[in-house]
Amino acid sequence: MAQVINDANFQEVISGEQPVMVDFWATWCGPCRMISPIVDEISTEYESKVVVAKCNVDECSEAPMKYGIRNIPTLLFFKGGELVDRSVGAVSKKDIVAKLEKLF
Numbered sequence: 001m002a003q004v005i006n007d008a009n010f011q012e013v014i015s016g017e018q019p020v021m022v023d024f025w026a027t028w029c030g031p032c033r034m035i036s037p038i039v040d041e042i043s044t045e046y047e048s049k050v051v052v053a054k055c056n057v058d059e060c061s062e063a064p065m066k067y068g069i070r071n072i073p074t075l076l077f078f079k080g081g082e083l084v085d086r087s088v089g090a091v092s093k094k095d096i097v098a099k100l101e102k103l104f
Contacts, residue, residue: 011081023054050103077103
């Protein structure tokens with residue numbers, strides 16, 4: 001299951017040794033609900049390789065503002081605490097996995 005993050009622990013989570021994928025989402029967002037099962041599958045399949053986190057934009061304001069999140073769902077990919085890639089909108093599992101594989 002994906003880790004829930006917020007403004008208080010965001011920097012700590014993305015700065016870990018493993019690559020990190022953060023899903024910016026909201027409960028009212030239809031496309032977010034579409035990719036949520038995919039994000040959960042990836043968090044299980046890549047459990048030992050990638051930290052998968054979810055950030056609810058209705059509960060966090062600093063992180064979405066800092067990274068220019070204007071549309072959701074948005075997936076951000078971090079390596080060594082640095083933003084290296086992003087994906088906006090409801091994308092396929094294949095597309096997400098391709099971005100993750102570039103982090104190794």
